[in-house]
Amino acid sequence: MISHMKPSSLYLQATVYSVVFWLTDSFVDYHLFSEHETLIEAIIAPDSMELWMRLLACTLILGIAGYAQKALNLSHQLHKEVENRSTMLEQLVAQKTEALSQELEHSKVLQKELEAIAVTDQLTNLFNRRYFYEALNRACKRQQRNNSGLFILLLDIDHFKSINDNLGHAAGDAALRELANLLIKTVRETDVVARWGGEEFIILVEDSTLDQAIVFAERVRAGIDSYPFTINHPVSVSIGIARYYPQLSECETTISRADLALYEAKRSGRNQVKVFDQSLSS
Numbered sequence: 001m002i003s004h005m006k007p008s009s010l011y012l013q014a015t016v017y018s019v020v021f022w023l024t025d026s027f028v029d030y031h032l033f034s035e036h037e038t039l040i041e042a043i044i045a046p047d048s049m050e051l052w053m054r055l056l057a058c059t060l061i062l063g064i065a066g067y068a069q070k071a072l073n074l075s076h077q078l079h080k081e082v083e084n085r086s087t088m089l090e091q092l093v094a095q096k097t098e099a100l101s102q103e104l105e106h107s108k109v110l111q112k113e114l115e116a117i118a119v120t121d122q123l124t125n126l127f128n129r130r131y132f133y134e135a136l137n138r139a140c141k142r143q144q145r146n147n148s149g150l151f152i153l154l155l156d157i158d159h160f161k162s163i164n165d166n167l168g169h170a171a172g173d174a175a176l177r178e179l180a181n182l183l184i185k186t187v188r189e190t191d192v193v194a195r196w197g198g199e200e201f202i203i204l205v206e207d208s209t210l211d212q213a214i215v216f217a218e219r220v221r222a223g224i225d226s227y228p229f230t231i232n233h234p235v236s237v238s239i240g241i242a243r244y245y246p247q248l249s250e251c252e253t254t255i256s257r258a259d260l261a262l263y264e265a266k267r268s269g270r271n272q273v274k275v276f277d278q279s280l281s282s
Contacts, residue, residue, distance in 0.1 A: 123173060124180035127194035132202055135192045139206055140251040143244055150244040151213040153203040154258040155220070158236045158270040160199035171231045172199075178229050179237075186220055201237075202255075210275070213241055217273045225271060238265035242276040257281070 119131035127135070136152075143150045157163075157179065164172040176199065183193045183201060192204040203220075205213055217239045225236045240261030244254040257276040265274040 121195040124177055124195050126180050126184070126201070127192065129194065129196060132192060132194040132196070132204065135204055136251050136255075139192075139204060140244060140246070142206070144246045147246055148207045149209055149213075150254075151205045151208055151210070152242050152244070152254050152258040153205060153213070153217050153220070154196065154240045154242075154255070154262045155201040155203070155237045156262055156266065157199040158238055158266070163231065163233055163235075167231055167233060171233070175229055175231050175233075175235055178227070179224060179235065182224060182227055183220065186223055202258075210241075210243065213243075214273060214275065217241055221271065221273055236271035238262055238270050239273045240265055240276065241273065 119127055119134075121128045139150055142148075157175070160172065160175075163175060176195075179201070180193075180195065183203070187193050187203060188205075190206060194202050196202040205216065208216070221237055221239055225234075227235070229235050240258045240263070242254050242257035242261055244251060249257075257280075260280045261274045261276040264280055265272050268274065
């Protein structure tokens with residue numbers, strides 16, 4: 001570093017540089033250049049000037065081309081890097097999309113299962129009271145438009161308490177499940193059968209006449225009476241029938257009337273079908 005040099009050394013170095021600069025300047029002025037002659041003209045012969053200029057141009061072009069090639073290579077590298085990252089991003093998005101799709105599908109399945117549980121009786125796998133009310137309200141609205149005949153059948157197992165008391169609640173549950181399966185096999189696809197509660201079941205029958213409803217109820221009663229239940233105990237049902245009249249009653253009123261008819265069937269000896277009439281409500 002200059003700051004660490006002695007003053008005498010600095011003076012000597014400056015003197016040497018001064019002499020060199022003076023000699024160089026004198027040489028260029030008096031030995032290399034003639035009057036009106038440039039530095040290039042002094043160094044290069046006039047007849048070689050064009051060749052040297054071409055070489056200079058080629059050198060510049062090659063230099064520029066080299067930089068251009070480097071830039072092009074860099075561009076290709078960047079493009080390749082972008083493609084690689086783009087591919088990785090696309091794969092990641094595809095994976096996440098597939099995972100999200102599976103999660104949504106799983107959520108839909110769970111939602112359907114929860115909805116099914118909400119309207120299903122867990123013991124018999126029939127519809128529960130909640131679902132039956134919803135189906136009944138929809139059916140009543142349809143009847144207000146076409147009045148094609150809507151009937152409710154309310155069933156109750158005769159002497160069910162004795163089954164539980166004598167054979168145990170497990171036998172009673174088994175009888176309920178078997179009876180539910182028998183009802184599912186007996187009703188039409190358009191009918192709605194549900195567990196009403198305890199040993200009671202309810203059936204919604206649309207597009208039917210009273211005679212057809214009675215025949216259907218008798219078939220249900222007879223089928224249960226003759227069915228070989230696994231509990232080795234006779235099982236029979238009493239059934240009450242009531243019709244919905246759009247202009248005269250509410251949907252729920254029809255259920256109450258079917259219950260009155262059911263009570264009459266039990267009072268009359270059980271294991272039979274009774275149809276509601278106004279005398280039962282007095």
